Amino acid sequence: MDRAVEAASDFFKLPSETKQEFASDDIRQPVRYGTSLTDGARPSRAFLKHYVHPLSEWMKYWPEKPPTYREDMGKFSAEVRRVALQLMEAILEGLGLGKHYQHDEFERGLQLLQVNCYPKEPEGESAIGLAPHSDHGFLTILLASCPGLEVLDRSTNTWRVVQQPRHVLHVHVGDLMEVLSNGRIKTVVHRAVLNPGEARISMASIHSFVMHEKVSVAKELVDEQDPEKYKESSFSDFLDYVTSNVDKKRMSFLDSLRM
Ligand code: OGA
Ligand code: NI
Numbered sequence: 001m002d003r004a005v006e007a008a009s010d011f012f013k014l015p016s017e018t019k020q021e022f023a024s025d026d027i028r029q030p031v032r033y034g035t036s037l038t039d040g041a042r043p044s045r046a047f048l049k050h051y052v053h054p055l056s057e058w059m060k061y062w063p064e065k066p067p068t069y070r071e072d073m074g075k076f077s078a079e080v081r082r083v084a085l086q087l088m089e090a091i092l093e094g095l096g097l098g099k100h101y102q103h104d105e106f107e108r109g110l111q112l113l114q115v116n117c118y119p120k121e122p123e124g125e126s127a128i129g130l131a132p133h134s135d136h137g138f139l140t141i142l143l144a145s146c147p148g149l150e151v152l153d154r155s156t157n158t159w160r161v162v163q164q165p166r167h168v169l170h171v172h173v174g175d176l177m178e179v180l181s182n183g184r185i186k187t188v189v190h191r192a193v194l195n196p197g198e199a200r201i202s203m204a205s206i207h208s209f210v211m212h213e214k215v216s217v218a219k220e221l222v223d224e225q226d227p228e229k230y231k232e233s234s235f236s237d238f239l240d241y242v243t244s245n246v247d248k249k250r251m252s253f254l255d256s257l258r259m
Contacts, residue, residue, distance in 0.1 A: 001167055003068065004076035005145050008201050010066035012046055012117040018065060022048065027239055030061045036130075044129045044194065046117045052077045052205070053111035073113070080141050080169070080205045081111050087139060087171060088207070095181055097218055105209050110235055112137070114204040118148065121194035129200075130192035134254065135174035136238050137208035138215075142170040144202040152189040159191070175254040176208055179230040182221040187254060211236045230257045 011019070022033035031050040035043035051058040055074055063069050088106055089099035118129040129148060142149070147164040151172075162170065172188040192202065209215055216232035233253075241253045 001076065001143055003072040004143065004203060005201050007066060007069045007072040008048075008115045008117070008203060009145075011048060011063055011069060011115070012201070014065055019046075019048075022063065027243060030058055031063070042122075044118065045192075048115045050113055051110065052113050053081060053109070076143075076203075077111065077113055077205060080143075081207070083169070084111075084139050084141055084205065084207045091173075091177070091185070095184065095218070095221065097220055101218070105213055106138075106207075109207060109209050109213075110137075110211065112206045112208075114206065116192070116200075116202045116204070118192060118194055118200040118202070120199050121196045127193045128191065129194045132189055132191040134187040134189050134252065135172055135204065135206055136176065136235075136253065137174040137206040138176045138180065139207045140170075140172040140174055141205045141207075142172065142202060144170075144200060146195060146198055146200050148192045148195055148200050148202070150191050150193060152191075154186065154189075174206065174208075175252075175257075176215050178254060179215055179233070179257060180218055182217045182226060183229045184221065208235050227259075229259055230254075231259060233257055 019033050022031050024032050024034075026032075031048070033046070033048050035046045037043055048063070050062055055078065059070055059074055062073065085106060092101045093099040116130065121127055132152065144164055147161065149162040149164065149170065150159040151162055152158075153160050172190065173185050175187045177185045178187045192200075194200075212234050214232040214234050217228045217230055222228045238253050241256060
């Protein structure tokens with residue numbers, strides 16, 4: 001974990017021209033670097049997003065600088081994927097679907113890594129580093145170098161600060177878990193705030209099915225009292241939604257799937 005954080009941190013310290021080689025507005029690029037302006041003109045976050053699984057297919061597109069990046073991120077990602085698959089089995093079992101439910105689809109599923117670098121907060125600026133959102137996949141496993149994550153408590157509609165002991169991984173359920181479980185498990189709305197003390201690195205590993213594989217409500221969880229609540233969709237449908245909806249992000253992708 002430390003080596004992954006260090007590799008990420010070293011990447012963001014590279015000269016801007018080197019990082020810009022990965023810049024693109026095309027969200028289907030296998031590797032993409034960018035900065036986001038939550039409000040105002042000062043970037044509140046720089047990010048590097050790339051596909052991870054299978055490594056043999058995607059690693060060749062990853063940054064070659066810093067020289068440790070591929071090996072250290074590759075190792076970290078593979079371990080995180082193993083954790084995600086195990087957790088997924090436990091959750092499927094908990095839902096009464098059996099731990100091998102759609103086993104092949106999860107096994108060959110897509111893993112995406114979103115690496116974030118938040119600057120430390122200057123005096124008097126907005127403190128939001130990443131605006132409130134839910135993640136797209138079934139599960140997100142997040143590692144962060146210091147505190148900053150906040151989760152929305154649905155019962156009180158207030159933000160809760162998430163503790164960040166060293167070497168702790170956060171697990172969020174994402175939109176696809178809400179779909180698959182027909183709403184029994186709710187996606188987690190979260191945000192990141194900037195730290196007055198130090199810059200912050202975080203890495204979110206997002207797990208879903210491959211590009212064109214549809215995720216739908218588990219038929220076992222549908223009956224007369226509990227009709228199907230969500231339409232099926234693929235990761236590709238999600239990407240299409242995000243690109244077509246950039247100007248008027250009124251409705252989240254999950255909301256667009258509700259029946
Ligand atoms: C994300 C995310 C939170 C954080 O990348 O999707 O929610 O703490 N990150 O950086
Ligand atoms: Ni997130």
